[in-house]
Amino acid sequence: MENGKWKMENGVPNSTLHTPHSTLTILRPDDFHIHLREGALLRAVLPFTASVFSRAILMPNLSSPLVSVPHVQAYRNFVEEELALLNQKNFIPLFTLYLRHDTNLKELADGYKNNVFFAGKLYPSNITTNSALGFQDIASVYPVFEAMEKLDIPLLVHGETPDPDVDIFDRESVFIDKSLVPIRKRFPNLRITLEHITTSHAVDYVLSEYSPDKPLKTGATITPHHLHINRTDIFSGGLNPHYYCMPIAKREEHRKAVVQAAVSGLAPFFLGTDSAPHVRTRKESGFGSAGIFNAPSALALYAQIFDDEQKLHNLETFASRNGALFYGLPLSSDTLTLKKELTSEKTDDIKPILTEDMQELVQFISPKQVFWNGKWKMNYF
Ligand SMILES: [Zn+2]
Numbered sequence: 026m027e028n029g030k031w032k033m034e035n036g037v038p039n040s041t042l043h044t045p046h047s048t049l050t051i052l053r054p055d056d057f058h059i060h061l062r063e064g065a066l067l068r069a070v071l072p073f074t075a076s077v078f079s080r081a082i083l084m085p086n087l088s089s090p091l092v093s094v095p096h097v098q099a100y101r102n103f104v105e106e107e108l109a110l111l112n113q114k115n116f117i118p119l120f121t122l123y124l125r126h127d128t129n130l131k132e133l134a135d136g137y138k139n140n141v142f143f144a145g146k147l148y149p150s151n152i153t154t155n156s157a158l159g160f161q162d163i164a165s166v167y168p169v170f171e172a173m174e175k176l177d178i179p180l181l182v183h184g185e186t187p188d189p190d191v192d193i194f195d196r197e198s199v200f201i202d203k204s205l206v207p208i209r210k211r212f213p214n215l216r217i218t219l220e221h222i223t224t225s226h227a228v229d230y231v232l233s234e235y236s237p238d239k240p241l242k243t244g245a246t247i248t249p250h251h252l253h254i255n256r257t258d259i260f261s262g263g264l265n266p267h268y269y270c271m272p273i274a275k276r277e278e279h280r281k282a283v284v285q286a287a288v289s290g291l292a293p294f295f296l297g298t299d300s301a302p303h304v305r306t307r308k309e310s311g312f313g314s315a316g317i318f319n320a321p322s323a324l325a326l327y328a329q330i331f332d333d334e335q336k337l338h339n340l341e342t343f344a345s346r347n348g349a350l351f352y353g354l355p356l357s358s359d360t361l362t363l364k365k366e367l368t369s370e371k372t373d374d375i376k377p378i379l380t381e382d383m384q385e386l387v388q389f390i391s392p393k394q395v396f397w398n399g400k401w402k403m404n405y406f
Pocket residue numbers: 058059060084299301
């Protein structure tokens with residue numbers, strides 16, 4: 026199959042990708058890392074993901090984390106009821122089990138075989154929202170990894186060390202060197218996704234594990250916000266809590282390395298928005314929560330980066346193919362047409378989303394100009 030088809034609206038082919046009034050049609054993408062939360066928050070954010078993405082992997086760090094199969098099943102029932110209300114039949118949510126050192130191995134095997142969950146998610150303790158139950162000593166989770174390797178259950182990793190003495194900007198690199206390298210050595214066939222990578226160190230690690238002629242065992246998701254902001258942006262013109270997330274944005278050289286990984290089209294790198302909404306009052310306060318809400322504009326934000334790098338022809342590979350192939354899922358047969366406008370969307374026009382209990386969710390707004398927009402068209406086949 027061919028890659029994303031680039032075409033001008035007036036039908037005249039053009040080699041420059043910066044031409045206004047253009048469209049891009051790609052296979053319907055997947056979001057392989059998202060926080061849809063629960064209750065009123067889930068009802069407010071679910072339509073943005075379900076209307077665009079073919080599938081999404083839902084994270085288990087709810088207020089009561091999904092540490093057992095019955096927990097996952099209950100959440101699954103809730104999400105499926107909400108989807109039925111939305112009449113979204115063309116969206117498949119994939120669920121995750123929150124891994125612990127004491128994860129019940131029989132329950133793990135049975136739950137996976139019965140398709141209750143799709144993957145296991147590993148959090149270092151207290152690294153992000155609702156992760157107090159995460160690991161402190163990674164070796165204590167090895168028996169769980171061993172079972173997952175045997176059953177070929179994907180291990181999704183929030184790759185930051187929980188060591189509070191490690192500088193916040195170094196936590197990803199330290200995790201890779203001290204935890205991930207030993208895990209890979211001990212469990213060579215475990216399918217591992219290093220989630221939301223933010224550093225050149227992570228890019229180099231993933232590439233070091235990649236060989237086109239060997240089965241792919243290490244993948245990485247990349248968020249739109251880590252492609253758009255560096256750590257300086259968090260503080261430009263005042264502290265912006267809506268640019269605060271975990272892992273925190275790094276130096277510009279790291280952002281550039283992650284951009285190059287995303288636009289490369291290489292098999293290990295794929296789309297995972299890590300859209301992680303919190304209501305405005307939890308973001309704009311002392312000890313504000315980590316998490317960026319990007320779901321309404323995620324695809325446009327990705328498209329802009331690929332456009333800026335003159336790599337739009339690789340957007341479909343990154344957004345709709347690499348992740349599905351890594352997880353052994355079929356490609357979507359639907360297509361989605363994205364649109365580029367002459368003028369970038371005015372940031373004043375990007376309004377907060379209201380939840381049913383009248384709380385505001387502030388959307389991620391890029392410091393860069395974004396000409397691609399959310400007025401896409403879906404074609405179902
Ligand atoms: Zn996340």
